[in-house]
Amino acid sequence: MKFGIVVFPGSNCDHDCYHVVKNVLGQEAEYIWHKETQINGFDCLILPGGFSYGDYLRTGAIAMFSPVMKEVKEFADEGGLVIGICNGFQILVEAGLLPGVLMRNKDLKFICENRYIRVESNDFPFTRLYKKGEVVRMPIAHADGNYFADDETLKRIQDNGQIIFRYCDADGNITENANPNGSLLNIAGICNEKRNVLGIMPHPERCAEDILGNVDGKRFFESVLSSF
Amino acid sequence: MTDTKITKEVVASHGLSVEEYQKVLEILGREPNLVELGIFSVMWSEHCSYKSSKVYLKNFPTTAQWVIQGPGENAGVIYIGEGIGVVFKMESHNHPSFIEPYQGAATGVGGILRDIFTMGARPVANLNSLRFGSLEEPKQRYLLNGVVAGIAGYGNCMGIPTVGGEVYFNDCYKGNILVNAMTVGLVRVDKIFKGNASGIGNPVVYVGSKTGRDGIHGATMASAEFGEGSEEKRPTVQVGDPFTEKLLLEACLEVFKTDYVVGIQDMGAAGLTSSSFEMASRAGTGIEMVLDDVPMREEGMTPYEIMLSESQERMLLVAREGTEEKIVEIFKKWDLDAVVVGRVTDDGFMRIKMHGQTVAELPVKPLADGAPLYNRPVKRPEYQTELQTLDLKTIKEPVDYNDVLLKLLDSPTIASKRWIYRQYDHMVRTNTVVLPGSDAAVIRVKGTTKGLAMTTDCNSRYCYLDPYTGGMIAVAEAARNIVCSGGKPMAVTDCLNFGNPEKPEIMWQFQQATLGLSKACSTLDTPVIGGNVSLYNETQGVAIHPTPTVGMVGLLDDVAHHCTSWFKNDGDVIILLGLNREEIGGSEYLKVIHALEKGMPPSLDLTLEKAVQDSCLEGIQKGLIKSAHDCSEGGLAVSLAECCFTAEGHRIGARIELPVDIRKDALLFGESQSRIVVTVSETDLQEFKGIAENCKAPVTVIGRVGGERLSINDLIELPVQEMEKAWSEAIPRRLGV
Numbered sequence: 008m009k010f011g012i013v014v015f016p017g018s019n020c021d022h023d024c025y026h027v028v029k030n031v032l033g034q035e036a037e038y039i040w041h042k043e044t045q046i047n048g049f050d051c052l053i054l055p056g057g058f059s060y061g062d063y064l065r066t067g068a069i070a071m072f073s074p075v076m077k078e079v080k081e082f083a084d085e086g087g088l089v090i091g092i093c094n095g096f097q098i099l100v101e102a103g104l105l106p107g108v109l110m111r112n113k114d115l116k117f118i119c120e121n122r123y124i125r126v127e128s129n130d131f132p133f134t135r136l137y138k139k140g141e142v143v144r145m146p147i148a149h150a151d152g153n154y155f156a157d158d159e160t161l162k163r164i165q166d167n168g169q170i171i172f173r174y175c176d177a178d179g180n181i182t183e184n185a186n187p188n189g190s191l192l193n194i195a196g197i198c199n200e201k202r203n204v205l206g207i208m209p210h211p212e213r214c215a216e217d218i219l220g221n222v223d224g225k226r227f228f229e230s231v232l233s234s235f
Numbered sequence: 236m237t238d239t240k241i242t243k244e245v246v247a248s249h250g251l252s253v254e255e256y257q258k259v260l261e262i263l264g265r266e267p268n269l270v271e272l273g274i275f276s277v278m279w280s281e282h283c284s285y286k287s288s289k290v291y292l293k294n295f296p297t298t299a300q301w302v303i304q305g306p307g308e309n310a311g312v313i314y315i316g317e318g319i320g321v322v323f324k325m326e327s328h329n330h331p332s333f334i335e336p337y338q339g340a341a342t343g344v345g346g347i348l349r350d351i352f353t354m355g356a357r358p359v360a361n362l363n364s365l366r367f368g369s370l371e372e373p374k375q376r377y378l379l380n381g382v383v384a385g386i387a388g389y390g391n392c393m394g395i396p397t398v399g400g401e402v403y404f405n406d407c408y409k410g411n412i413l414v415n416a417m418t419v420g421l422v423r424v425d426k427i428f429k430g431n432a433s434g435i436g437n438p439v440v441y442v443g444s445k446t447g448r449d450g451i452h453g454a455t456m457a458s459a460e461f462g463e464g465s466e467e468k469r470p471t472v473q474v475g476d477p478f479t480e481k482l483l484l485e486a487c488l489e490v491f492k493t494d495y496v497v498g499i500q501d502m503g504a505a506g507l508t509s510s511s512f513e514m515a516s517r518a519g520t521g522i523e524m525v526l527d528d529v530p531m532r533e534e535g536m537t538p539y540e541i542m543l544s545e546s547q548e549r550m551l552l553v554a555r556e557g558t559e560e561k562i563v564e565i566f567k568k569w570d571l572d573a574v575v576v577g578r579v580t581d582d583g584f585m586r587i588k589m590h591g592q593t594v595a596e597l598p599v600k601p602l603a604d605g606a607p608l609y610n611r612p613v614k615r616p617e618y619q620t621e622l623q624t625l626d627l628k629t630i631k632e633p634v635d636y637n638d639v640l641l642k643l644l645d646s647p648t649i650a651s652k653r654w655i656y657r658q659y660d661h662m663v664r665t666n667t668v669v670l671p672g673s674d675a676a677v678i679r680v681k682g683t684t685k686g687l688a689m690t691t692d693c694n695s696r697y698c699y700l701d702p703y704t705g706g707m708i709a710v711a712e713a714a715r716n717i718v719c720s721g722g723k724p725m726a727v728t729d730c731l732n733f734g735n736p737e738k739p740e741i742m743w744q745f746q747q748a749t750l751g752l753s754k755a756c757s758t759l760d761t762p763v764i765g766g767n768v769s770l771y772n773e774t775q776g777v778a779i780h781p782t783p784t785v786g787m788v789g790l791l792d793d794v795a796h797h798c799t800s801w802f803k804n805d806g807d808v809i810i811l812l813g814l815n816r817e818e819i820g821g822s823e824y825l826k827v828i829h830a831l832e833k834g835m836p837p838s839l840d841l842t843l844e845k846a847v848q849d850s851c852l853e854g855i856q857k858g859l860i861k862s863a864h865d866c867s868e869g870g871l872a873v874s875l876a877e878c879c880f881t882a883e884g885h886r887i888g889a890r891i892e893l894p895v896d897i898r899k900d901a902l903l904f905g906e907s908q909s910r911i912v913v914t915v916s917e918t919d920l921q922e923f924k925g926i927a928e929n930c931k932a933p934v935t936v937i938g939r940v941g942g943e944r945l946s947i948n949d950l951i952e953l954p955v956q957e958m959e960k961a962w963s964e965a966i967p968r969r970l971g972v
Contacts, residue, residue, distance in 0.1 A: 016570065017478050019394020023665045026681065056663075058392040061478025114972070117387050119660045148391070148660045213662050218679055218794065220668070 008235045009035040011049035013079065013095075015070045016041065020056035020092065020212065027212045028053075032228055041073040051088040051231055052079060054095030056148070056210060066109065066151045067097035076102055088132055088231060089204040093149055096196075096206030105199055105206045106164060107156035113189030117150040121221070122187055124195045124209055125175040128168050131198065132234035133205045136226040142179040143223040145209035147187060147195075152208040154190040154197075164197060172196035172207060239269045249276035255607055262601045270538045270587070270595045275602065277452070277505035277543060278512060281770050284606035287736035288768040291749040295763040296756050302726060302764055308429055309350045309500060311764025312422065313726045315790050317683055320424040322356040325364075325417035325691065325728045325786040327769035331472040332414040333461070336381025341389040341475040343416045345547050348393060349501035352484050353550060355428040355491045356420030359664060360678050361390050363400040363416045364691040364730070364784045368409025370647055370969040375404075378412050379655075380970070385475075386416070387658040392477035393484065397659035398667055399676035400691050404647045407699075410461060410774030415730040417786040419689055421680065428491060431498035432514035432522055432553045432579050439511070439522055439577035440559065442566050443483045443502075443549040447532035449473050450506070450545025460735055461774040479548040479571070486569040487550065493565075495558035502549040508542045510551040511577075512585060516603035524577035526589040538587060538594040553579060613746050614739035623700060625820050625834030632900050636872075636950040639828055641961045643869045643904065644876060646827050650965030654972070673799045674719035674865060677791065686794025688722025690787055694868065695780035697836035700821045702744045702781050704836050706751025708908055711844045712867060713787035714759050718848045719863040719911060721797040721855040722789025727756055729766035729785055734778025736770045744781040752783055758841040759848075761787060798855045800864035802878050802887045805941040807861055808920050809878075809889060812847045812932050813910035815871065817897040823868040824904035837908045843932075844909040850930035851911050857926070859919040866910040872903040872951060874912050879945055880959040888955050891938035891947040899950060914940060 010028045014021045021038060028036040039046055046052075059070035070076070076098075083089045083104055091099035099105045112118060121144050126137040137143065156164070164170055172195040176185040186193045188208075196207035211224030239245065246256045249272055259267055259275050267275065277283060285292065297305035303320055304312035310324035328343025344361060351358045363386055368375040390397045395418070432439065450473035490496060498518070500510040507529070515522050526541050536544075554562055559575050566573035580586070585602075587595040616622075633639045643649055656671040668686060669677035675690035692713040698705030714724040729752065734741040756763055766786075772779045791797060802809075819825055820834020854860040866874040871893075880886050893902060915923045920936070927934040946952045 017392070017481055019392075019481065019663060023663065026665060057394055058478060058481070061392060061476070061481075063478065116384075117391055117658050117660070119391075119662060120657050146662050148662060150391075210662070213665050216665070218668055219665060 008050045008232055009048060011037055011039045011046060011052045013039045013052060013054050013075055014041060015059035015073055017059045017061055018055050018057035020210065023212045024053050024055045027215050027228060031215050031225065032232060034232065039075060041075045043075045044078065046078045046082065050235060051090065052082055054091040054098050056093030056095060059094055059098060066094060067101035070098045071102040080104065083204050086203050090133065091206040092210060092212065093208055096208055097151060099204065099206045104204050105197060106160045107154055109151050110153040110155050111151050112153050118187055119148040120146065122147050122209060123175050123177055123185065124172045125179050127170050127173055131171065131202055133227060133230050134171060135234055136230040140179065142175060142177065144221055145211055145224055146213045147209050149208055152188040152190065154194040156191065161191060167200055169197050169200065170194055171198055171205060241266055241269065241272060249273065250280060251276055255279060258607060262598065262605065270542060271597055273539050273543050274508050274595060274597060277508055278602050279606045283505050283509055285768055286606050287609050287611050287770060288731065288745065289608055290610050291746055294749060294753045296753060297762050297764065299760065299762045302762055303424060304764065306763065306765050309353045311726065311728065312354065312427060313764065314424060315685060318424055319680065320422045320427060321419060321687060321788060322351050322354045322422050323417065323419040323728055323786065323788055324350050324765045325415055325730045325784065326350065326767040327730050327732060328414045328416060329411060329732060329769050329772055332382055333412050335472040336378045337385040338472055338474050340382040340385030340414050342473045342547050343414050344386055344389040345475050345477065345480050346503050347416045347418045348395065348480065349503065351418045351420040352487055353428065353499050353501045354422060355426050356422035357488060358395045358418050358420040359666060360419045360689060361395050361397040361416065362689055362691050362786065363397065363414065364693065366403045366405065366408045366413035366782065368406050369404055372409065375409060376970055382414055383655050383658055389475055389477045391660040393481050394663050396661045396663050396667055398661050398678060399671055399689060402652050402655060403695065405780065407780045410777060411772040411779050413732050413782060415784045417691060417728065419687065419788060426491060428496060428499050430500035430514045431518045432520050433518035434497055435520065435579055435581045437497055437556050437579045438554050438559050438575045439524065439579065440552045440554050440562055440573055441529055441576045442552055442573045443571055444476065444479050444546055445530040445532040445572060446541055446544045447546045448536065448540055448544060451540060451543045460771050473545050473547050475547050482569040482571055483548050483550065486566050486571055490562055490565050495554050495562050496552060497555055498553040500551055502551060504545065506543065506545045507551065512599055512603045514551065514553065515585065515599045519583065521580040521582050521584040521599055522577050523580050523586040526587060528574050528576045530572040530574055538589045542587065611736055611742045612739040613743045615743050616740040622833060623835050627819065630819065630829060632898060633828065636903060637953050639904065640872050640876065640951055640953065641958065642827055643823060643873050644958055644962040645965045646823060647966050647969065649823060649869045649873055651963045653963060654966045668794055668797055669720055669799055674716040675722065677720050677794065677797045679794045684793050686791035686797060688717045688720040688789040688791060690716040691784055692716060693782055693784040695782040696821050696832055698748055698783065699780035700834065700836045702747035703751040704839055706748035706783050707755040707839050708836065709783055709785045710752055710755035710759060710761065711839055711908060712865065713785045714761060715848060715865045715911065717787055717789035718852045719798060719800065719865050722791050723852060724759060724761045724787055724789045727761050727763045727785055727787050729763055729783055731768045732772055732779060732782040732784065733770050734773045741778055748781050748783045755841060759845065796856050796858060798860060798863050800878060801862055801880065801885060802889060802914055802940045803861040807914040807916055807940040808936055809891065809938040809940060810913050810915065811910060811935045811937045812851060812913060812927060813843065814907065814933050815897060815902055816905065816907040817901045818905045818907045819901050822870065822904060822906045824870065824900065837906050839908045846930045846932040847909045847911055850927040850932040851913060853926050854913065854923050859915050859923045860913045861916065862914045864912050866912065868906065870904040870906050871910065872947060875947065876945055876958050878912060879955045886955045886959065887940060888942035888944045889938055889940050890942065893937055893948055895948065903947065903950060
């Protein structure tokens with residue numbers, strides 16, 4: 008399987024995603040510079056975390072205008088798998104590929120720590136190797152992860168089963184205490200209606216190797232592989 | 236502007252003494268113009284010239300078989316095998332951070348990052364050592380908030396994990412907070428770049444951000460005491476743009492893959508001036524620069540402003556002739572300016588032109604290397620003897636030891652720093668094996684089995700009470716922390732923060748502390764490969780405690796054999812390596828419970844230290860030791876408490892029986908050095924004891940892991956949960972969050 012990792016100016020988890028795809032999963036990986044206007048031959052695109060354009064103006068708001076985004080949209084429209092992690096998620100909502108917005112965390116601070124999340128749906132290319140309702144641990148690292156959508160949108164994504172990950176406690180309870188950033192419904196990850204585009208705030212690429220003390224994120228990538 | 240008359244007042248306002256100005260006249264054989272005076276002023280500032288400290292810095296051991304680059308370049312380099320070098324350095328940004336905490340701290344991070352990647356290295360980790368006054372004061376809370384946000388804002392955006400450091404609170408820092416930032420990078424040893432302007436005719440290329448009017452005379456500001464109205468110096472603080480720096484980093488690393496670059500140096504303190512002069516000086520060349528071509532942020536900038544601006548995110552690069560266009564192309568890809576602003580010349584002169592006129596013409600060598608050197612008067616302070624006097628008989632032993640332990644865990648200096656490090660991205664780059672909160676952070680080196688342990692340390696109260704011992708302890712403790720994480724201590728970068736060197740008492744502190752550092756670095760075989768000196772940390776005549784912060788890097792040949800500080804399994808045997816001595820002087824206990832900063836600091840026997848460290852390291856490398864934590868502030872009791880809860884979501888108790896042959900408060904809370912608490916499983920106990928005996932390290936079995944409470948003899952009996960609450964809430968509670 009061949010992964011394309013889109014590099015915006017200010018992306019900084021691009022190397023981490025590349026490393027997991029290439030060295031942990033043993034798959035093909037290639038960087039795609041954000042000025043590219045033609046992308047061919049990829050099976051899955053990853054928009055990595057980071058601070059594209061320094062998060063200036065608003066997270067993801069400038070990156071959505073990068074030339075490559077037109078290609079990303081076309082790729083998604085044709086059913087290609089697209090993953091946005093952290094800043095990648097922010098770019099996908101800004102670009103309209105995913106519903107809702109990501110606002111500043113409720114305590115206004117950047118938060119980096121391990122968090123429990125519950126897998127809400129495994130009927131899906133990105134989570135099929137997890138059990139439905141399984142509690143996994145993944146690091147978050149963001150200042151703008153507070154998911155918001157209007158009532159109508161929220162109802163729609165709930166009804167469609169588009170909520171894929173929610174922050175929870177160690178036992179899987181969805182509580183206010185378990186919510187690090189103020190996200191509606193403790194949302195940590197959602198997909199589009201066609202279920203081929205996923206946005207996730209936690210970083211599965213940071214917990215995919217034994218030496219890092221946590222491998223809960225490895226199955227995320229293996230799920231993608233197994234659905235190919 | 237070049238026509239301004241150079242009066243006594245103009246000279247004084249540039250921070251040059253009468254004697255120094257006399258030397259300027261001798262070098263030039265004429266009066267300088269204002270641009271030239273400005274250049275002398277920054278180049279000869281304490282910050283850039285080390286004029287007060289150089290005589291002592293010469294004492295540091297700086298060589299070892301594994302040292303590739305010692306002091307003198309942008310950063311030092313050590314070799315760790317397989318063609319890989321580790322580049323690291325620590326630098327202060329104290330004065331700017333006090334004036335404008337967010338930008339001051341942010342640009343401190345930006346500056347040290349550039350020092351590392353200018354060597355050709357990719358930065359892989361940041362650390363920082365921070366010191367503030369008491370959190371009971373609103374101003375200090377504001378400063379802490381701002382500094383932490385600034386470090387986070389810059390480091391997170393750059394995508395470099397901030398993996399470790401230390402934070403101290405003491406009233407002596409309330410008028411001069413300390414912000415010391417350290418960066419560690421990795422480089423192929425055959426691709427190390429240096430700040431060298433060699434090759435006559437080679438183009439001098441300006442890359443990065445445009446030059447603005449910010450930070451003018453920052454280096455001079457940092458070379459004077461604060462008086463009243465220091466807030467008015469805010470315009471001397473630079474403004475950081477981490478996004479541009481991220482682009483600059485990637486562009487530089489891309490250009491380093493080519494063979495276009497001859498030399499490169501970042502424009503840090505004293506900006507275009509110091510980078511051009513230092514590069515030419517190292518190569519024994521000159522440079523002719525045309526300032527009209529310098530990319531500028533605003534119109535009407537004068538040569539004086541351009542030469543002295545400390546705008547951030549800029550580099551000066553000397554290229555091979557003929558490669559200019561290719562270099563410009565690479566920087567253009569990253570939307571950055573790259574402009575040829577001059578040429579290397581052979582006559583040893585810096586010639587600066589603007590609007591067709593020569594605005595400065597100065598000999599490089601005398602300016603860069605000929606700064607006045609001072610062997611300033613040294614005098615042991617008269618208060619020192621009284622300060623060191625502590626009659627233990629007057630110190631009442633506590634009635635309730637549980638209460639004392641809880642109070643110490645609630646002391647911000649000892650308490651959990653989670654509120655701070657959770658604002659730093661400490662996992663990006665997916666290398667962080669030991670996260671913040673243990674003794675030293677550990678990162679892996681991808682593509683090898685190796686790991687790097689890193690830490691910063693200095694107990695400045697010890698240095699205040701006895702700077703020589705305090706200096707030694709800073710090194711010993713750093714090494715101990717490295718060892719507790721499984722690393723072999725390799726080398727040191729230091730950040731020497733002191734008061735006004737023109738006062739003999741301060742210079743005595745400096746002399747003694749650096750002698751102590753030298754002694755410990757020699758004995759522990761950890762040479763100093765670079766660092767920085769920050770003097771004039773005084774406000775209205777009150778100096779900080781002498782604070783020679785030590786940054787240390789250690790090597791793990793097999794990163795799988797790393798170690799963390801907290802207890803692992805019920806039933807494990809708890810061992811104390813080292814000796815408990817009746818030492819209370821300079822302890823956090825004495826400060827928090829008895830409101831005294833007095834006495835002699837704990838003694839340090841470097842032979843014992845080495846024995847303890849060797850046995851711990853061997854135990855970890857052989858896979859016997861399951862946890863290791865050194866005893867520092869708060870002594871053995873605090874150390875044991877921390878072992879119960881340092882891991883995320885992990886709590887485990889212990890039952891301890893200590894032999895009581897000294898005062899009980901000294902036993903529990905005294906800060907005797909060279910002690911490490913380790914755990915091993917019952918089955919490994921004999922083998923580990925054998926190792927310790929071989930190393931000649933005193934070893935005592937003091938208890939067992941298990942339960943939900945910590946009990947020590949009949950003195951301490953507390954639920955782990957209660958201790959953890961005090962420890963973890965101490966800082967957030969004071970900040971009102």
